[in-house]
Amino acid sequence: MARQFSTVGVVGLGTMGAGIAEVFARTGLTVIAVDVDSDGLARGLGHLEHSTARAVERGKLDEAGKAELLGRISAGTSLDALAACDLVVEAVPERMDLKASVFAELDRICPPDTVFASNTSSLSITEIGVHTGRPGKVVGLHFFNPTQVLKLVEVIRSVVTEPDVVTDVVDLVQRLGKTPVVIGDRAGFIANALLFGYLNHAVRMYESRYATREDLDAAMRYGCGYPMGPLALLDLIGLDTAYEILDTMYHQSRNRLHAPAPVLKQMITAGLLGRKSGRGFYTYDAPDSSTVVPDVHTPVAASDAVPTREVRRVGVIGTGTMATGIVEVFAKRGYDVVLRARTVDKAEGAVAKVRKSLERAVSKGRMSEVDAAAVLARVTPVVEFDALSDCDLLVEAVAEDLEVKRSVFRALDEVCKPGAVLATTTSSLPVIECAAATARPGDVVGLHFFNPAQVMKLVEVVDTISTSADVVATARKVCLDLGKQPVHCGDRAGFIVNALLFPYLNDAVKMLEAHYADATDIDNAMKVGCGLPMGPFELLDVVGLDVSLAIERTLYLEFREAGFAPAPLLEHLVTAGRLGRKTGKGFRDYV
Numbered sequence: 377m378a379r380q381f382s383t384v385g386v387v388g389l390g391t392m393g394a395g396i397a398e399v400f401a402r403t404g405l406t407v408i409a410v411d412v413d414s415d416g417l418a419r420g421l422g423h424l425e426h427s428t429a430r431a432v433e434r435g436k437l438d439e440a441g442k443a444e445l446l447g448r449i450s451a452g453t454s455l456d457a458l459a460a461c462d463l464v465v466e467a468v469p470e471r472m473d474l475k476a477s478v479f480a481e482l483d484r485i486c487p488p489d490t491v492f493a494s495n496t497s498s499l500s501i502t503e504i505g506v507h508t509g510r511p512g513k514v515v516g517l518h519f520f521n522p523t524q525v526l527k528l529v530e531v532i533r534s535v536v537t538e539p540d541v542v543t544d545v546v547d548l549v550q551r552l553g554k555t556p557v558v559i560g561d562r563a564g565f566i567a568n569a570l571l572f573g574y575l576n577h578a579v580r581m582y583e584s585r586y587a588t589r590e591d592l593d594a595a596m597r598y599g600c601g602y603p604m605g606p607l608a609l610l611d612l613i614g615l616d617t618a619y620e621i622l623d624t625m626y627h628q629s630r631n632r633l634h635a636p637a638p639v640l641k642q643m644i645t646a647g648l649l650g651r652k653s654g655r656g657f658y659t660y661d662a663p664d665s666s667t668v669v670p671d672v673h674t675p676v677a678a679s680d681a682v683p684t685r686e687v688r689r690v691g692v693i694g695t696g697t698m699a700t701g702i703v704e705v706f707a708k709r710g711y712d713v714v715l716r717a718r719t720v721d722k723a724e725g726a727v728a729k730v731r732k733s734l735e736r737a738v739s740k741g742r743m744s745e746v747d748a749a750a751v752l753a754r755v756t757p758v759v760e761f762d763a764l765s766d767c768d769l770l771v772e773a774v775a776e777d778l779e780v781k782r783s784v785f786r787a788l789d790e791v792c793k794p795g796a797v798l799a800t801t802t803s804s805l806p807v808i809e810c811a812a813a814t815a816r817p818g819d820v821v822g823l824h825f826f827n828p829a830q831v832m833k834l835v836e837v838v839d840t841i842s843t844s845a846d847v848v849a850t851a852r853k854v855c856l857d858l859g860k861q862p863v864h865c866g867d868r869a870g871f872i873v874n875a876l877l878f879p880y881l882n883d884a885v886k887m888l889e890a891h892y893a894d895a896t897d898i899d900n901a902m903k904v905g906c907g908l909p910m911g912p913f914e915l916l917d918v919v920g921l922d923v924s925l926a927i928e929r930t931l932y933l934e935f936r937e938a939g940f941a942p943a944p945l946l947e948h949l950v951t952a953g954r955l956g957r958k959t960g961k962g963f964r965d966y967v
């Protein structure tokens with residue numbers, strides 16, 4: 377007969393334990409919480425009080441409901457209080473020695489039928505199990521932070537976990553209103569195995585001053601629609617916890633991408649643990665607060681210290697999706713735009729695309745017919761490069777082929793007026809190669825818009841070792857004027873977004889290839905556990921497997937990181953012509 381869990385123990389009332397206790401109590405279970413000492417307990421109870429008070433403020437709970445919920449939780453500092461529990465969930469810090477000693481003691485205290493669960497993010501459930509006399513009754517129960525909000529719970533079974541224990545725990549997770557996914561015992565399970573390589577990579581970018589913390593976070597929020605940027609997320613997770621997770625993953629995978637970035641250790645040693653200590657990558661107004669306050673690293677509002685160049689007339693070179701999107705963005709904002717195509721036909725076709733997009737906006741009531749006509753009137757199609765001679769800013773958006781781009785830059789160099797800013801929208805080629813094709817490399821900058829340009833707010837402003845400071849400042853100012861979110865980065869393959877995104881997508885393919893979980897479970901884990909707008913396989917099918925493979929190859933060739941080498945499965949799918957949605961088949965089949 378299935379177990380009915382009614383009294384649950386929670387050991388460790390920290391970031392996770394307090395949230396887990398609340399979720400159980402909310403579902404009507406009796407909770408007995410234990411922390412190591414009175415300080416830990418006071419802090420844990422403070423978390424509970426704070427979190428339930430916020431639920432009342434937001435109208436999700438009334439005062440009586442709050443009192444009832446908290447009334448179901450009793451708390452103390454002795455594990456002996458857990459003798460009557462049907463299930464104990466451990467959420468102490470991520471160290472095997474600590475978890476082992478907690479479970480060894482629980483094993484003596486609790487009856488043999490009590491199920492033991494660890495909320496570990498990365499440690500081996502099998503190893504935790506052998507520290508008890510009941511390895512068959514030990515599972516992983518991996519909640520996500522914030523526990524009250526995120527629905528995913530990874531249920532980890534070891535090779536000896538009894539099947540009925542897994543079934544009963546899965547039932548309980550469903551009773552909590554959460555989404556369980558059952559998986560085997562591997563460091564990082566699904567979500568963290570994919571997430572932490574990405575987080576660590578972001579830390580390395582920060583450490584090497586490739587981009588600021590604000591720009592790294594903005595890039596992933598505005599470029600990928602992530603709910604939080606990687607550094608803000610690390611502050612939420614806790615840097616000490618993140619370090620331990622990475623360290624465990626590295627020892628299992630020996631993948632250098634999992635080796636914790638050195639700055640993490642330095643920050644932990646200095647007591648910067650993230651939100652819980654009031655300071656991590658960002659500074660918060662108090663420990664456990666989510667309110668960021670300015671500190672010495674906060675960028676001062678772009679002052680006029682660096683002069684900018686005046687931009688009124690913009691030339692866009694190209695007729696594809698990006699070019700026409702960018703033409704529309706500039707023309708809508710009131711810039712005069714010269715659209716340069718190779719032939720009259722292509723020029724007319726490109727203007728027609730802009731017209732169609734504007735007509736769609738009119739039909740949806742987002743723009744008046746008069747305004748749409750005015751926008752279109754600002755666009756002048758041309759075929760001669762000479763016609764770009766009076767433009768202040770030139771945006772090249774031709775095919776992603778270095779020789780084609782370099783020939784455009786040579787032509788621009790001949791005709792453009794002195795002082796014009798020359799920008800490339802390349803997403804993977806070195807901007808310096810375009811700059812070197814001109815006699816004015818100081819005027820060349822990368823302006824990496826995202827598709828669809830009319831919608832996506834992010835623009836990566838890429839400066840090369842030659843770009844003048846006022847050119848970068850001008851590019852940034854123009855982006856802000858367009859209502860975009862500019863982020864600043866150096867001239868490396870993938871810039872910020874693609875360099876962080878594609879290795880993660882590649883890791884997901886490798887996980888699928890290793891038969892650890894199927895595409896649906898992996899997609900769900902990332903959406904439900906991490907709040908990402910799309911799962912990795914959904915995204916790969918949308919982007920196109922051929923495009924993704926090309927980006928992964930570029931990253932691999934630039935950084936020579938073994939972990940960036942494209943997964944063979946991706947190569948095989950591309951070879952077989954399964955390119956994603958555009959061919960009707962990719963990781964999934966589409967009708």
Ligand SMILES: NC(=O)c1ccc[n+]([C@@H]2O[C@H](COP(=O)([O-])OP(=O)(O)OC[C@H]3O[C@@H](n4cnc5c(N)ncnc54)[C@H](O)[C@@H]3O)[C@@H](O)[C@H]2O)c1
Nearest residue numbers: 388389390391392411412416467468469470496497521613
């Ligand atoms: N932080 C996250 O985002 C996250 C997400 C999922 C899982 N986890 C995992 O949850 C576990 C807890 O992490 P956390 O972030 O909540 O850590 P935390 O540092 O916020 O909390 C740990 C708590 O355990 C208490 N504690 C320490 N030793 C103890 C002992 N011997 N007995 C009882 N209590 C003890 C501490 O006083 C503290 O209250 C770790 O295994 C971690 O990997 C963390």
